[in-house]
Amino acid sequence: MANNPQFSVLMAVYRGDDAGFLRRALQSVTVDQELKPDQIVIVRDGPVPQDLARILSQADDITDGIPVDVIPLRKNGGLARALQEGLKHCRHDIVARADADDICLPHRFAIQIPLMKDLDLLGAGIAEFHTDEADEGLIRRLPTTAADIRHVLPLRDPFNHPSVVFRASAVEAAGGYDDLTRMEDYWLFARMVHGGARVANVPDILVRYRVGSGAYSRRGGLEMVRAELQLQGAMFKTGITTPVQYVRNLAIRGGYRLVPAGVKKLLYRTAMKTGWKR
Structure with missing residues (x-):
């Protein structure tokens, strides 16, 4: 795995997140991974409760020494603004997205990162779960080829946002994350595909996606x-x-x-x- 490029993991945390879920998410993108990231960037999107702040202060211990940069924002501005700010602090062009309450499977980066030598944006399948991460619910697999991605793009988002790896330079070339309520990812990916970015999805289930009751x-x-x-x-x-x-x-x-x-x-x-x- 020595020839794989260095990469960052980008996350955002806000006051509504769960401290236990965040700890598990951090473990899943670092110590659990067969191919470990070189940097974790966590954007703290506004003030957070004490239990979340404690996890953020202990992040380097949770990741077993993998560097964690916590970027504090004074006010909550939403996911798009948080991720756009976080990208400024990613030291590597290849960036893997992860959510603060999901679980990345141990082989996620070992599968995705080597493929990025020929791509600008790569997603994967995800499996929904409610409470027990071992319970596999709805599987979300999306089109794998660039042609099929372009075909489905006008009707629906052809990527699972918590599963994507992208080049920060390609995101910047498309205009970055734009503040659009809960659709910032679709709008970004649509512009990237429309602008000629090299894209694909792997069919593998690489993320367990936590689904709340609402x-x-x-x-x-x-x-x-x-x-x-x-x-x-x-x-x-x-x-x-x-x-x-x-x-x-x-x-x-x-x-x-x-x-x-x-x-x-x-x-x-x-x-x-x-x-x-x-």
Whole structure:
């Protein structure tokens, strides 16, 4: 593994995160990994409770000496702003994203990092779980080839954000993370693909994604409808979607935001199993 490039892991933490989950997430991206990162960057997005602050202060011990840079932000500004700030502190061009409550499987970086010599953005499959990380729930596998990724891009996000590895230079070339409610990743990846970034997904399940009880409810409501309108308008103006795709997305994706959580869950699970295929 000596020939693999050095890389950073980028995370963000805010007051609503769980200290125990953060500790487990940190272990999973460092001491558990077959190929260990060279740097961890954690953006503290505004003030956090004492238990989270304690974990952040102990981070170097939790990672068994892998350097951890904690970047404190005075106010909570949201995930996009936190990640954009964190990128400024990543010492390596190759950056792996990780969330503060998910679990990366031990072979994640050993699989993804060697592939980055020919790529700008690489995702992977993820498996949902609720409380027990050994319980495998819904599997989210997405298209693996650049052609299939471009095919599905106008309708849905073709990457699982907590699983991606990217080149910071390619993210910067696309304009970086833009503050767009809960869709900052889709908007970034859409611009990267549209701009010619070299992209792929591996089919392997490399992240266990923690799903809370209100996950499907949070995908709906007027705030998400407004965010959907903003996203679709931006994608249309940029030329990522055609007029027909724009209208279709407003009807399908906008309508999805307004249906009850139970219906949303059923539609989402069906889409994850069949929706990206040609």
